[in-house]
Every structure is written in structure tokens, then in C-alpha cells.
Amino acid sequence: MSFHIQHARPDQAAQIESLLDRAFGYDRTERTVYRLREGLTPLTELSFVALHADGGLLASIQYWPIDIEGTPAILLGPLAVEPALQGQGYGKALVRHSLSEAKRLGHRLCVVVGARDYYAPFGFVSAAAAGLLMPGPVDWPRFQVLELQAGALEGVSGLIGRAAPDAGKADRARRRA
Numbered sequence: 001m002s003f004h005i006q007h008a009r010p011d012q013a014a015q016i017e018s019l020l021d022r023a024f025g026y027d028r029t030e031r032t033v034y035r036l037r038e039g040l041t042p043l044t045e046l047s048f049v050a051l052h053a054d055g056g057l058l059a060s061i062q063y064w065p066i067d068i069e070g071t072p073a074i075l076l077g078p079l080a081v082e083p084a085l086q087g088q089g090y091g092k093a094l095v096r097h098s099l100s101e102a103k104r105l106g107h108r109l110c111v112v113v114g115a116r117d118y119y120a121p122f123g124f125v126s127a128a129a130a131g132l133l134m135p136g137p138v139d140w141p142r143f144q145v146l147e148l149q150a151g152a153l154e155g156v157s158g159l160i161g162r163a164a165p166d167a168g169k170a171d172r173a174r175r176r177a
């Protein structure tokens, strides 16, 4: 199916939420990653959707600002593909596109809690082995980190926390300067 990737628009928010409910189930917000996202908005520059040529929503990916003991990082997720259209490459296309954009924008570290086999080909490694901790229950093999810039993990370890409410904005201004 022909499709294209573009930045998510504010008027697609309800459609994206509905896709997330269908892909993850209505209890999705009980996961620890949601505690890190509470009260924050996803990074607009890294919120992407895959759209069918007719404009229909096929998949969505979002990222959030997080903090690792004072080091800014980003949290990938949720990534969701329309249930009837899974396994056709939309998920990987969104991950590839958004990670490349995150690198280009100067983000340094990306954390994800997701299937190891899915994210390892993008270069993600065990976050626990790298000395990172989640602030709540997590399935440890699914907890992974990626250096978006070489050496970004050097000297970084400890507890992942919520970013300050204006972290996304401040980070964008810093990277524009």
C-alpha cells in the first residue's frame, strides 16, 4: 500500500488516541512509561504519522522528553500500527524515519520499553546493563537505550525521571541556538 510519513497535526490527536487504545488496550495508561509522560506533551518535532494516500491514519509514533540524573534524553513511544495493517513495514518505517530525525535535531539518547527483537536492529541495547533504572515496574529485557550520538552514554547512569514541564521547549530553543 502506498503511504507517506508526515508530522502529526494537532487535529489528528483524537484519531491517534483511538488508534493507541485499539493497539494497546484501554489499560495502556497503567504502564510505568505513562508516569514519565504525565502532564507533558509529546515532542512535536518527533511526532509522526504514516498516512495512506487517501489520508487515512495507518500508524503513529511519539517521543517524550525525559531526564537521566540531569542528562536530557528522549523516550520513544507509543508506536502503534492499525491492527489490521500490522506486519507490513509501517512500524519500522516510522522508527527509522523518527530516529534519523532525532539524530539530525541533536538529541543524544533514546530510551524505549518495547520488544527487544524489534528494537535491537536499530541499535538499541539493554538499558539495565548500561546502568539505567526505571522509576517503577518494568519488564527488564524490554528496557533499552540507543546512543543517537556516539559516546552519549559515557558517564550517564541512574534513575530515569520526568523532564521538567517545559523541557521540550527549552531543549528545542537550546538546539536552535
Ligand SMILES: CC(C)(COP(=O)(O)OP(=O)(O)OC[C@H]1O[C@@H](n2cnc3c(N)ncnc32)[C@H](O)[C@@H]1OP(=O)(O)O)[C@@H](O)C(=O)NCCC(=O)NCCS
Pocket: 023, 024, 079, 080, 081, 082, 085, 086, 087, 088, 089, 090, 091, 092, 093, 113, 114, 115, 116, 117, 118
Ligand atoms: C509492534 C508494532 C508497532 C510493529 O509494527 P508493524 O508495522 O506491525 O511491524 P513491521 O512491519 O514494522 O515489522 C514487522 C517485523 O517486526 C516483528 N514484530 C512485530 N511485532 C513484534 C513484537 N511485538 N515483538 C517482536 N517482533 C515483532 C515481526 O515479527 C516482523 O519481523 P520480520 O521483519 O523479521 O518479519 C505493531 O505491530 C503494533 O502496533 N502492535 C501493537 C502495539 C504494540 O505492541 N506496540 C509496541 C511497540 S513497543
